[in-house]
Amino acid sequence: MRESLKNPPRLARDTLRITPLGGHGNIGRNMSSFEINGELLFIDCGVLFPSEEHPGVDLILPGLHLVEDRLDQVRALVLTHGHEDHIGAVPYLLRRRSDIPVLGSRLTLALVREKLREHRIRDVDLRVVAEGDRLTIGEFDLEFLSVNHSIPDGLAVVMRTRGGSVLHTGDFKMDQLPLDGRLTDLRGFARLGEEGLDLFMPDSTNAETPGFTTHERDIQPAMERVFAEAKQKLIVTCFASHVHRVQQVMDAAVRHGRKVVYVGRSMQRNMSVARELGYLHVPENTLIDLKQIENYRDDEVVIISTGSQGEPLSALSRISNHEHPVITAGPGDVVLLASSLIPGNENSVYRVINGLSRNGVTVVHKGNAMVHVSGHASAGELLYCYNLLKPRNVLPVHGEVRHLIANAQLAVATGVPADRALAVEDGAVIDLANGRARLVGQLDCGYIFVDGLTEGEIGDTELTDRKILGEEGFISVVAVVNFHANTLVSGPDIHARGFADDDQVFDDIRPELVQVIEKALADGVEDTFQLQQLVRRTIGRWVNNNFRRRPMILPIVVAS
Incomplete structure (x- = not known):
């Protein structure tokens, strides 16, 4: 997969150049650059959360250094949805040039706005778009299609240029019974197939998983059992942006006569935004403040917490270590991990599970109960899309190397020529012209580390020193x-x-x-x-x- 480093040739006129700046080789920091005739457009700008190999690092940014000297040529940043691995680096991009137009759905931009407020970035150009919208920005003719994911308001992006047409799915799946009734626009996909699609850029996360991803509503029986059997304190953890899951917990709490309290700043912020915009329905007299929890018995409250990935400073980690100032968990209490494991986080999550179990807590998770389903398309759904779209070329996105390769192999199985299914890593340079995508170069797209207020000044030497000190x-x-x-x-x-x-x-x-x-x-x-x-x-x-x-x-x- 990884070519020897070489600089790409000068970009020919009316040729579309695609450079992945993140998300090709790992789950996170998703960002792609598109260039044609002297103009640039970005899709997504997310962060990667550090592993144990990155001691002291808070966040890892996409390869912004590869485009830093050309930001004046950027016509827009398009965001597919509101997850951190797709929007978390937006403040760091806008610090470099604050007037880049940012396009995204209503919920996505609302979450971005809160993030920019935390970074004290004001007077930005946020433009709401919705499925069915079509607009032209410079060289780029953009169309937006609805896609189903584990957060509302996801969008796929269709890009038509002089160099060719592109469909970037963002994160998506094809749940036919979505909780919010919002389906992936397969009719739009079919229309693109009839029109002729030059390049398909599909989500690769579940490319190794056979069949179709389970419906969100199929976890309801297992969640109902957890609520019915919990006789004391019940803590549910999920991603702080998983509005659908929080809605399911909220509805179950009402059925079982429990009040709901949010724990974790990101959970409180995101659910407040989702409620204000109408994406989350909170029944009257259901939500209470953490300060009020002492007024209720343990069996009268359900706590919705952050920390599903074992983050050291998250609410759940602090609870498991007896470090939370308000909440404890012990014998007879139940913790429900309503989330999947992001690759690389396994040790952190199991450390929290072991800590809770050591305290006598019953831990229910995906490994022992049907309490979570993925937000990503499995192999069957990807095959369906390939057959529907009949793309001339494929560039899998969002995944580790094995996911990208598996996705490319699915494309080849449906008839895409092997040399046109490009499973490449970050920094690869692909040129699209005359219906053909070619790998023409490879740039060094190294990590940009964020450590507190320090950005980009931590290198391999510093990380090596930290590892030595720690080990x-x-x-x-x-x-x-x-x-x-x-x-x-x-x-x-x-x-x-x-x-x-x-x-x-x-x-x-x-x-x-x-x-x-x-x-x-x-x-x-x-x-x-x-x-x-x-x-x-x-x-x-x-x-x-x-x-x-x-x-x-x-x-x-x-x-x-």
């Missing part, structure tokens, strides 16, 4: 020398963190360090840097031989 520990060695007298004045003082409980373990190496430093001084060494390197090598070799560890070593030699 191997830290040793400092301080010595004072007198170069005039060629003597060791004091030290070496050795201290450690995350390596050993007692600094006395270094008693064996201290005499050797003294001998090494004094010998170097006697040999005429008058450079503190040389002495520091000598100390580092000596104690590093001793630690490796005796403990098989490679901690970070900080030697400090001071000349008096």
